[in-house]
Amino acid sequence: MTRKALLAISAALLLGAVIYFYGGHTAPPTQPALVDLTSQTLSKIENAFNDSKDDVRVLVLLSPT
Amino acid sequence: MVCLQGASAIEEVLKELQGKPVHAFVVWEPVLPTDWGAPSTAALKRISDGRVAQYWDKDRLVSKSMGERDKKSIVWDHIAVYGPGATWHQKTALFADGPVIKVLEPAREAIIKALSVTTARCHAFNDVVCSRKRVLR
Numbered sequence: 350m351t352r353k354a355l356l357a358i359s360a361a362l363l364l365g366a367v368i369y370f371y372g373g374h375t376a377p378p379t380q381p382a383l384v385d386l387t388s389q390t391l392s393k394i395e396n397a398f399n400d401s402k403d404d405v406r407v408l409v410l411l412s413p414t
Numbered sequence: 415m416v417c418l419q420g421a422s423a424i425e426e427v428l429k430e431l432q433g434k435p436v437h438a439f440v441v442w443e444p445v446l447p448t449d450w451g452a453p454s455t456a457a458l459k460r461i462s463d464g465r466v467a468q469y470w471d472k473d474r475l476v477s478k479s480m481g482e483r484d485k486k487s488i489v490w491d492h493i494a495v496y497g498p499g500a501t502w503h504q505k506t507a508l509f510a511d512g513p514v515i516k517v518l519e520p521a522r523e524a525i526i527k528a529l530s531v532t533t534a535r536c537h538a539f540n541d542v543v544c545s546r547k548r549v550l551r
Contacts, residue, residue, distance in 0.1 A: 374453065375458065398502045413417070413453035
């Protein structure tokens with residue numbers, strides 16, 4: 350394989366990884382839109398959590414990459 | 415990547431509990447040097463269940479509210495299960511631990527246990543709220 354072909358494959362893989370890890374920020378259609386939490390909007394998660402207080406709730410904290 | 419595997423694993427648990435009154439709040443937060451911005455569409459898609467709401471917490475406000483004081487005490491790759499009645503400011507988790515992928519089984523058991531309590535309460539008291547929810551669902 351030529352050096353050019355290797356470079357092209359590496360560039361394509363890198364581009365794919367960038368798109369996968371950083372492309373768009375759209376939540377699945379069955380869910381509400383992704384909420385940006387700030388000190389002003391923190392109440393949104395608090396209210397949503399309290400609104401379903403008759404149910405079981407799971408809180409998960411994850412890193413995006 | 416471990417966090418993303420945790421996200422997929424949670425999706426599997428929710429799939430298994432389809433139709434059950436479980437809500438998941440997924441908070442994405444920057445922890446790793448590669449966490450330059452909000453989660454990508456691909457990452458969000460890993461948890462696609464309709465009972466989930468997802469949040470981008472760039473200042474780690476939730477982690478701080480759960481005890482983060484410095485880099486070592488950041489609350490991440492973490493799962494907590496809350497039973498009926500718990501509120502945001504007075505919440506005592508039935509189960510809380512991490513990394514998510516490693517503690518998924520006990521977390522799943524805690525969810526199932528909490529669900530059985532909810533169902534028992536509904537049957538015992540012929541709870542109006544439970545009945546209304548069943549109609550709405």
